[in-house]
Amino acid sequence: MSTLSTGHGASTPAGGGSVPDTRRPGAARDSGRVDLMARLHEWTVTVDHKRLGILYVASGLFFFVIAGIQATLMRLQLVVPVNDFLTPDTFNRLFTMHGTTMVFLVGMPVLLGIANFLVPLMIGARDMAFPRLNAFGFWLFLFGGLLLYYSYIGSAGLYGAGSTPDAGWFMYAPLTTRSFSRGNATDYWILGIMVSGFGSMTTAVNLVATIFSMRCPGMTLMRMPLLVWMMIVVAVLILAVMPVLTAAQVMLLFDRSLGAHFFNPQQEGSALLWQHLFWFFGHPEVYILILPAFGFISEIIPVFSRKVIFGYPLMVAATVAICFISLGVWAHHMFVAGLSPFLNALFAASTFLISVPTGIKIFNWIGTMWGGRIRFDVPMLFATGFLALFVFGGLTGIMLAVVPFDWQLSDTYFVVGHFHYVLIGGTLFGIFGAIFYWFPKAFGCKLDERLGKWTFWIFLIGFTLTFFPMHISGMLGMPRRIYTYQPDRGWELWNLISTIGVPLQIAGVSILVWNIIRTLRRGEPCGDDPWDAWTLEWATTSPPPEWNFHEVPVCTSRRPLWDRKHPEDPDEHYE
Amino acid sequence: MSHAPRGANKGEAFEMPYSHAIPKPTGAPMVAAAGITLIFAGLVTNWLVTAVGVVMALGGAVAWFRHVFPDEQMEPIPQRAITGDADAASDAGASRGGSVALSSPQGALDREALHQLHHGPRRLALPLEIHPYRTGIYGGLAGGAAMAFVACLWGIVMEGSVWLPINLLAGIFIPGIENAPVEALREVNAGWLLTAAIIHTIGSLFIGLLYTVALPMMPRRPILFGGILAPVFWTGLIWASLGIVNPALEKYISWPWFIASQFAFGLVAGLVISRFNRVPTMQFLSLPERLGVEATNASSEEQSR
Numbered sequence: 001m002s003t004l005s006t007g008h009g010a011s012t013p014a015g016g017g018s019v020p021d022t023r024r025p026g027a028a029r030d031s032g033r034v035d036l037m038a039r040l041h042e043w044t045v046t047v048d049h050k051r052l053g054i055l056y057v058a059s060g061l062f063f064f065v066i067a068g069i070q071a072t073l074m075r076l077q078l079v080v081p082v083n084d085f086l087t088p089d090t091f092n093r094l095f096t097m098h099g100t101t102m103v104f105l106v107g108m109p110v111l112l113g114i115a116n117f118l119v120p121l122m123i124g125a126r127d128m129a130f131p132r133l134n135a136f137g138f139w140l141f142l143f144g145g146l147l148l149y150y151s152y153i154g155s156a157g158l159y160g161a162g163s164t165p166d167a168g169w170f171m172y173a174p175l176t177t178r179s180f181s182r183g184n185a186t187d188y189w190i191l192g193i194m195v196s197g198f199g200s201m202t203t204a205v206n207l208v209a210t211i212f213s214m215r216c217p218g219m220t221l222m223r224m225p226l227l228v229w230m231m232i233v234v235a236v237l238i239l240a241v242m243p244v245l246t247a248a249q250v251m252l253l254f255d256r257s258l259g260a261h262f263f264n265p266q267q268e269g270s271a272l273l274w275q276h277l278f279w280f281f282g283h284p285e286v287y288i289l290i291l292p293a294f295g296f297i298s299e300i301i302p303v304f305s306r307k308v309i310f311g312y313p314l315m316v317a318a319t320v321a322i323c324f325i326s327l328g329v330w331a332h333h334m335f336v337a338g339l340s341p342f343l344n345a346l347f348a349a350s351t352f353l354i355s356v357p358t359g360i361k362i363f364n365w366i367g368t369m370w371g372g373r374i375r376f377d378v379p380m381l382f383a384t385g386f387l388a389l390f391v392f393g394g395l396t397g398i399m400l401a402v403v404p405f406d407w408q409l410s411d412t413y414f415v416v417g418h419f420h421y422v423l424i425g426g427t428l429f430g431i432f433g434a435i436f437y438w439f440p441k442a443f444g445c446k447l448d449e450r451l452g453k454w455t456f457w458i459f460l461i462g463f464t465l466t467f468f469p470m471h472i473s474g475m476l477g478m479p480r481r482i483y484t485y486q487p488d489r490g491w492e493l494w495n496l497i498s499t500i501g502v503p504l505q506i507a508g509v510s511i512l513v514w515n516i517i518r519t520l521r522r523g524e525p526c527g528d529d530p531w532d533a534w535t536l537e538w539a540t541t542s543p544p545p546e547w548n549f550h551e552v553p554v555c556t557s558r559r560p561l562w563d564r565k566h567p568e569d570p571d572e573h574y575e
Numbered sequence: 576m577s578h579a580p581r582g583a584n585k586g587e588a589f590e591m592p593y594s595h596a597i598p599k600p601t602g603a604p605m606v607a608a609a610g611i612t613l614i615f616a617g618l619v620t621n622w623l624v625t626a627v628g629v630v631m632a633l634g635g636a637v638a639w640f641r642h643v644f645p646d647e648q649m650e651p652i653p654q655r656a657i658t659g660d661a662d663a664a665s666d667a668g669a670s671r672g673g674s675v676a677l678s679s680p681q682g683a684l685d686r687e688a689l690h691q692l693h694h695g696p697r698r699l700a701l702p703l704e705i706h707p708y709r710t711g712i713y714g715g716l717a718g719g720a721a722m723a724f725v726a727c728l729w730g731i732v733m734e735g736s737v738w739l740p741i742n743l744l745a746g747i748f749i750p751g752i753e754n755a756p757v758e759a760l761r762e763v764n765a766g767w768l769l770t771a772a773i774i775h776t777i778g779s780l781f782i783g784l785l786y787t788v789a790l791p792m793m794p795r796r797p798i799l800f801g802g803i804l805a806p807v808f809w810t811g812l813i814w815a816s817l818g819i820v821n822p823a824l825e826k827y828i829s830w831p832w833f834i835a836s837q838f839a840f841g842l843v844a845g846l847v848i849s850r851f852n853r854v855p856t857m858q859f860l861s862l863p864e865r866l867g868v869e870a871t872n873a874s875s876e877e878q879s880r
Contacts, residue, residue, distance in 0.1 A: 045600040126593035132604050132639060139608035147616055184619040191615040198611070214592055257618075547652045552591050 047131040048546055049116050052138050054442060056113025057435075059142050061513075063105040066149075068509065070098040072502050075466070079499040081487035091483035092166040097148075099169030100189065103285065104196055105145040107427055111292040112203050114434050115231045117442060119207060121537035121544060122225045124216025124553035129209035133202050140199030148192030151185060165189035168481065170282065171252070173263030173274035178256050187256065190249045197242050204238035207231055216536070218555035222316070223575075225535045225558075226309060229316050230295030233323040237288050240327060241281040248277035275337060279330035287326040289423060290390075291319065293430025294361060297383050300437050301365050303533045304380035305372030308571070311364045312558060318357035318364075325354040335406045344403045351401035355394065362391060377531075378452030382433030385460055389425025393418060396471065411481075414474025420467045432459075432512070439516075440530045444542045445523030451515040455508050462504025469494035534559035596649035601642045607635025644866070702791035704853035708784065711848065715783020718844030719775055725836035729829060736761035743827055744771040753826070760827075779840070786844050791853065801845030806837035 043051060074094050077086040086094070120128055128134045151163045165185045167175045176186045211232045215224070252274070254260035261267035263274045302309045309315065331339060331347040339347075365387060374380065396418040400406050409415065432455070440446050473494035478485065485491055529538040539561050540549050556563045557571035610632025617625025642648050726740040734740075742760045745767035746752035752760075752767070786801055793800040810833065817825045857865045 042600070044605060045602040047598050047600055047604070126591065127597060129592075131598040132601060132642070135601075136604035136608050136639075139605045140611065143608055143612035147612055150616070187619045191618060195612050195615055199608075216591070546650075547593070547597050552594070 047127075047135045049120050049128045049131065049134055050442070050544060050546075050548075052134050053113045053115075053117025055138055056109045056116055056141070059138075059145070060106050060110035060113060063101050063145060064110075065509075067098050067101040067106055068506065070094045070101070072506065074098065075499040075502045077483060078485075078495045080496070081485050081489075081492055083484055086483065088483045089166065092168075092481070093164040095481055096165045096168050096189075100148065100165065100193065101145075102423070103169060103289070104193055105141075105148070107289045107423070108200055109141050110431055111234070111289065111427070112200065112207075114296070114431070114438070115207060115227075115234070115292060116203065118438065118537055119210060119228055119231055120214065121441075121540065121548055122228050122535055123211065123214060123219050124536050124549065124555060125210060125214035126547050126549070127214075128206050129214055130206050134206050137199040137202035137206065140202065141196050142199075144192050144194070144196030144199060146192075147195060148188055151188035151192070163188065170278055171274075172278075173252065173255075173269075173271045174265060176252060176256070176274075177264055181256075187253065190253050194246055194249050197246055200238055201242050204235040204242075207235040208239070211235075216553045216555055218560075220555075222313065223555055223558050223560075225295075226298035226312070226315055226319075227292070227295030229319050230291045230298070233319050234288050234291050237284050237291075237323055237326065241284045241288075244277055245281035248274060248281070251277075272334075272337060275334050276330070279333045280327075283330040283333065284326045286419075286422070287322055289427045290430075291322065293386065293427045293434075294319070296430045296434040296437070297365060297386055298361075299533075299535065300379045300383045300433055301368050303437075303531050304375045304377060304383070305369045306375075307368055307372040308559065308574075309364070310367035310370075311360075314360055315364055318360040321357040322354060325350060325357070329354055332401055332406070335403050336410045348401050348403050352398065355398055358394060362387065362394075377436075378447070378449060378456060379433045379437035379531075381453065381456045382429050382436065385456065386426060386429040386433065389421055389429060389463075393421030393425050396421065409474055411479055412474035413470040413478045413480060416480055417467050417470030417474060420470070424463060424467070432456075435512075435516075437531065438537075439519070440526050441537055441542050441544070443520060443523065444525050445519055446526045446530055447515050447519050447523075451511055451518075455512045455515065458504055458511065459508025462501040462506075462508055465501025466498045466505060467501070469497045473498075529561070534562040536560055539564065594652075596651050599642075599648040599650045601639065601648070603635050603639035603642055605635070607632055607639060610635055702856065704855050705791045706787045706848050706851050707854055708787055710851040711784035711787035712780060713783070713851075714786055714844035714848035715780040716776075717847045718783060718840040718842075719779025721843040722779070722836045722840035723775060725832070725839045729832040729836070733829060733832070734761070734827075738763050738768075739827070741771045742767045744774055747774055757827075779844075782840070783844055783848070786848055790845065790848060801848075802838060802842035806834065806841040810834050810837050 043055065046052060046055075073086065074091065077083055077091055116128070116134065120126070148165075151165060153163075163183055163185050165171070165188060167181055167186060167189075171186065171189060175181060211224070211228060251260070251262040255262055255264060255269070261269040263269045263271055265271050298309060298315065329347060329350045331343060332351045335344055335347075365383075376384075396414070400409065400415065400418060436447055436452055473491045476490050476494070478489070478491045478494075485495075526542070528540065528542045530542075531538070536553050536555070537544075539553055553560065557575055559571045563570040563572070610628045610630070613628025613631060614625050615628075617623070617628055726744075727737045730737045730740040739757075739760050742752065742755075742764060745764075748770055749767060786805075789805075790801055810830075813833075814830070817828070
């Protein structure tokens with residue numbers, strides 16, 4: 001028996017199933033003055049997966065802006081040779097915080113936030129399996145991030161350079177031991193990321209439980225939307241690798257605070273042990289960041305091509321294969337660490353192997369578009385941009401999997417260019433596509449199409465200007481993480497071009513932010529299903545009511561909404 | 576919907592989670608998360624921050640617990656949505672050729688009857704009945720008292736001091752006792768006494784609870800197992816590990832007396848626990864029913880009576 005009580009903040013109209021008006025953009029003007037504190041309280045105590053998803057994304061975008069500022073400062077330092085705009089120590093702190101923020105406080109939360117919002121809707125559930133744990137996970141992530149950033153003022157005063165982590169986002173030992181990393185900088189990194197990691201793990205547990213136990217009638221595993229498949233694999237990966245990172249962090253904390261020496265080679269410890277533990281987390285982390293983007297693309301491309309996804313079972317199999325293979329490729333980050341030739345060959349082979357399921361996905365997306373009636377709305381623009389950029393980033397990844405090639409280019413700007421192509425060209429383009437595609441579902445109105453296209457083209461040009469030249473400067477021998485360089489190395493032009501791309505990226509993101517604010521304030525309602533889509537989240541109102549569906553949906557095929565729209569030609573006959 | 580959905584088991588009731596109500600908002604998770612963060616933050620700032628974190632984390636956890644137990648705090652879904660549920664469910668049920676039962680106190684089905692209807696008799700998991708858990712506490716305390724009596728008797732008869740066994744037990748946690756002179760071990764020491772009392776009480780309670788769970792599983796003669804066999808087993812275990820856990824005790828221990836004290840514990844605890852009537856296990860109840868979040872029809876009727 002449950003104890004029922006009426007209303008909190010967003011009251012429900014008696015007998016009505018519609019969403020309160022105040023949750024629609026522009027409604028604030030209609031409903032008069034909104035009590036800000038009441039709204040704030042409402043969002044603070046919420047356990048609704050949709051609101052938590054929005055909170056995740058909003059927090060992630062906040063950290064994204066901070067990380068962008070850090071990246072801008074770094075590019076300004078490198079725009080000309082022998083520049084003294086930043087000190088070496090400040091530069092170290094900037095690249096450390098930029099990397100840490102982008103991976104742990106932008107990528108993961110935004111992707112998990114979108115998953116939080118969408119997964120229950122896509123499987124026809126009322127909420128996540130553990131709604132309160134869901135809220136707990138979000139707050140852990142946010143407070144963990146704030147704890148990390150507290151290091152700026154933590155122990156060395158405001159602007160506090162003395163206490164901000166500065167050993168890189170990978171925190172290699174023994175650089176992080178007490179001898180080389182004094183003060184509490186590294187401790188803040190350990191503790192902040194550990195708390196955030198707990199949040200990610202709780203969300204992963206929640207996703208697994210939700211997907212396996214909350215599906216609506218008829219929603220078999222092989223009828224789930226591909227995004228849901230991607231998210232179950234991501235959740236499993238998080239549960240497999242985050243505890244390893246946490247354990248390594250605890251060991252490092254013991255080294256630093258209790259006199260242990262797990263990672264100190266001078267006392268029988270092993271610096272390589274940290275690398276193994278970190279990259280056992282770190283490479284699957286790349287897939288944790290890219291697989292949800294694969295999911296977004298897998299939902300967007302069919303709708304805007306007006307075709308069923310090509311090779312659904314193979315896409316599922318490829319996703320699961322990526323999950324398993326990704327757990328066995330971590331040492332390709334350590335080709336120059338002195339492992340045996342046999343191990344290098346083994347990890348090179350596994351890295352080549354993982355390109356097979358990834359390639360299958362690429363060809364299936366292209367196969368979906370082939371012969372389709374493609375509409376190049378903004379989500380589709382970002383999806384096609386994703387395809388081009390991710391393929392390029394993937395190919396440079398294959399190049400780096402060749403051990404002799406990696407020996408030459410390891411720790412150069414070629415690697416920086418490669419992973420930015422994968423993580424921005426892949427993950428971030430996927431996120432932008434998802435924001436444009438599902439914004440109407442979350443807020444009831446479309447983002448402006450014209451501004452969206454401006455965002456896409458300006459950001460694409462800026463991105464290409466910034467990161468493509470890095471491959472060239474890397475091949476010319478420019479090492480990563482240097483704070484300045486001499487003028488006779490041939491790197492000046494490429495660094496100048498890279499820095500010129502930065503304001504264009506800032507402009508693109510600024511237009512997006514303006515577009516979001518403008519739409520939230522003055523957006524016109526666009527209906528429940530503005531893209532004429534086929535998955536269950538579009539079968540409810542936009543934005544959905546707190547209970548998601550007025551009726552328990554019944555799934556009859558992989559495209560339940562198509563079946564409802566076209567009862568004369570349902571999909572189940574073809575599956 | 577006119578299409579038969581595959582993937583839902585034919586004839587079985589489908590229960591949509593949160594079909595009539597959704598969880599009520601609560602700030603408890605946020606408070607708990609803030610507390611945990613402060614616990615960690617205190618490690619690099621000040622121990623008071625950790626202390627505040629502990630208080631907040633506990634407060635958040637308690638508030639969270641009370642939000643869910645004994646009854647989950649929920650908000651009703653407006654009637655129109657529930658009607659929609661029913662319609663949709665009927666649709667689904669009709670298309671499957673079976674009925675769809677929604678989760679509601681009035682419409683809840685007897686899960687066991689439903690299972691028997693569709694799958695025949697359920698395979699039973701032994702034991703079917705266990706002693707109430709509280710009997711483990713009684714048995715543990717009684718057994719612990721008997722064991723302490725025998726141990727103190729050894730101290731008086733063999734070593735001339737009732738405090739020696741007590742001080743030796745404290746050596747599990749307190750460093751340096753193994754190097755203390757025997758005269759010191761024969762004297763009363765308040766700190767050591769308190770430590771030994773805590774160790775002995777907690778240990779006895781845990782073993783008592785273990786007995787409660789284990790005794791019903793023993794074939795035929797639980798007292799034989801609890802009073803004789805189990806003490807023999809763990810005496811062997813202690814004999815093998817005592818040198819690591821408590822070197823001081825190993826130096827002074829008299830194994831016959833030690834085994835006697837174990838028998839005293841086993842017999843007394845077993846006798847006390849077996850005096851209580853057994854209660855049926857909850858193996859046929861769903862997780863929400865075990866947690867007290869939901870009630871079966873039977874228990875609802877009992878409550879209403």
